[in-house]
Amino acid sequence: MASFPVVFNKCSLLLFILSGGSFELVRADDFKCPALTPTTTExxxxxxxxxxxxxxxxxxxxxxxxxxxxxxxxxxxxxxxxxxxxxxxxxxxxxxxxxxxxxxxxxxxxxxxxxxxxxxxxxxxxxxxxxxxxxxxxxxxxxxxxxxxxxxxxxxxxxxxxxxxxxxxxxxxxxxxxxxxxxxxxxxxxxxxxxxxxxxxxxxxxxxxxxxxxxxxxxxxxxxxxxxxxxxxxxxxxxxxxxxxxxxPGGYSSTVVMPAVVLVLLTLLTFWMDPTEMDRLILATVDVVSHILFLQHLGHLLPANGDQTPLIIIFYRDSMILAAMALFASALIPDLRKSSMNLPLWASGLSSWVLQNRFGYIFVLRTLDQKSVGAVSETPRGGDGADSPGPSWPLFTSLLDFLCFVVTLLSYVTLLLGYIP
The missing domain is CATH 2.70.170.10 (Neurotransmitter-gated ion-channel ligand-binding domain)
Incomplete structure (x- = not known):
């Protein structure tokens, strides 16, 4: 019984063809191809x-x-x-x-x-x-x-x-x-x-x-x-x-070069913040972490098949070192400002030299708070830095902070001159 539908379908198709169906067969003799064959000469x-x-x-x-x-x-x-x-x-x-x-x-x-x-x-x-x-x-x-x-x-x-x-x-x-x-x-x-x-x-x-x-x-x-x-x-x-x-370089200028400029500004900014505030330490930490993340991103982005390191990686690497120095200064300077020990002789001599210099004295007035300025003003300019009162540590740390800023700024200028063709 299972073969009955198959036999029926074959018989129906045969009857449909014999009865003329609904289509018309075309004789091959009635179809002629156009004369597209090459000539006998060709x-x-x-x-x-x-x-x-x-x-x-x-x-x-x-x-x-x-x-x-x-x-x-x-x-x-x-x-x-x-x-x-x-x-x-x-x-x-x-x-x-x-x-x-x-x-x-x-x-x-x-x-x-x-x-x-x-x-x-x-x-x-x-x-x-x-x-x-x-x-x-x-x-x-x-x-x-x-x-x-x-x-x-x-x-x-x-x-x-x-x-x-x-x-x-x-x-x-x-x-x-x-x-x-x-x-x-x-x-x-x-x-x-x-x-x-x-x-x-x-x-x-x-x-x-x-x-x-x-x-x-x-x-x-x-x-x-x-x-x-x-x-x-x-x-x-x-x-x-x-x-x-x-x-x-359009896309890479926006995603790699411009963030480097922002991180440079963040690193320099940390030296102008109050060293006693916790915000400076937080900003310096974020700066270092950002450098590390971008270096990891560049490591995955660039192929490691060259015999010369790309300058952008050298720039991020050296900038990370400078940012780490800024973080170290941000963590060390608040403790030095609170120190009760006497200044070392070399630090005391540097502080005295700054007080004797007019530009250095103006720098002290611009960087120290009012209480520290008053204490420094009471100190004789030609006196021995070792006998100076407590504000000598704030003065020395301010000088140290400014010196770190100058070194960082000159380092960035050198890196930029080496990167620009």
Whole structure:
């Protein structure tokens, strides 16, 4: 009984087809394809290349030189500073002349160009000398479509994905620039056998948005002829495409650089607060913790593959040391102000020298409270600091606080001068 629905469905479909159904069958004889096939002349022209030599160079004699011209049409690029790789997405225009492939247009209905796959004729063995992926050293060995002209000229523009080894220099991150060089040339032929040169222009940008994180600051190309130890009697020609990349620092300027400026101001501000207030100690502690958190953030943000430490990390590290010094001063100075011991001789001499100096005396009046100022005023300016009354400790701690401020300020100025290019 379970097979009854299946038998019924098959019988219903058969009756529906025999009865004419609700659709109409179209005979194959009634359908005609448009005449899109190539002409007989073009077929005859293409047939000339089916058995052409694809291994030997495109010359009539062995001592002749094949001139190959190159052009890079840049579409997009991606730079990975963690892996030190620049990936270039482009088209690679290659032009050379093969006199064996020329024909007389008048003998072929005035046809002056045809399209053929590259495996029908010889093509240059262009290799990547700067490739980071050895599996892509010969990207032009696969087949691609080319235009063959009646004078024997051949123009090919295959898609080209090149991965260049480029060492990242993060010293001035996030305002860093990197120079990457892509080098190509013949893998086996000498300069006498294959002369490689550049078209004009050699690099063409064919996209408005190359990369959102990096800006192509400059690009140039040049040709070189060199010798190698393996073949001292031969010369080899190759071309290089050089790209200078500059990072867009907008986002990092707001999230990394501006917080550094704020932390600098917080560190300097702690020295101008009353050392007896607990607010100063709290602010100095928050300042040190903030430095530590930002250093941890930069450690996760930047790759640890460089032989030079980025200046922004050095700045945060040294700023953290200065902030720790400010925290130490904020914790030590209140205890020194309450000390009942006599000042050491060197501290007493420094206090006396400040009191004898007019600018130092004005500084004392501006930094000490009224009670301490009155006690200092009663002390003879030329007297011995060791016999001075209690306010000598507040005077010395104020001088010490001011000295720490000056040292911190000069240290920050030095760090900023080293960071600015």
């Amino acid at each position: 077929r005859r022209l293409r047939a000339r290349y089916f058995s052409q030599d694809t291994l030997n160079r495109a010359v009539h004699r062995d001592n002749n030189t094949v001139d190959v011209k190159l052009r890079l049409v840049l579409r997009k690029f991606d730079f990975n500073e963690e892996e030190d790789k620049l990936e270039i997405h482009s088209w690679f225009a290659i032009h050379w002349k093969d006199c064996r492939s020329a024909w007389d247009p008048s003998a072929f209905d005035n046809i002056r160009e045809i399209r053929l796959p590259s495996y029908f004729f010889w093509k240059p063995d262009i290799g990547d000398f700067s490739s980071a992926d050895m599996a892509k050293t010969f990207p032009l060995f696969r087949w691609f479509m080319c235009i063959l002209y009646s004078d024997g000229s051949i123009m090919c523009m295959p898609p080209y994905n090149h991965v260049v080894t480029c060492s990242a220099d993060l010293t001035r991150w996030p305002y860093d620039t990197h120079t990457c060089t892509m080098t190509t040339g013949s893998w086996t032929h000498t300069a006498r056998e294959m002369n490689i040169s550049l078209m004009e222009p050699a690099i063409v940008v064919n996209s408005r948005s190359l990369n959102r994180e990096w800006k192509l600051a400059s690009m140039k190309s040049y040709k070189n002829i060199s010798k190698y130890d393996c073949c001292p009697n031969d010369t080899f020609s190759w071309v290089s495409f050089e790209f200078m990349l500059q990072r867009h």
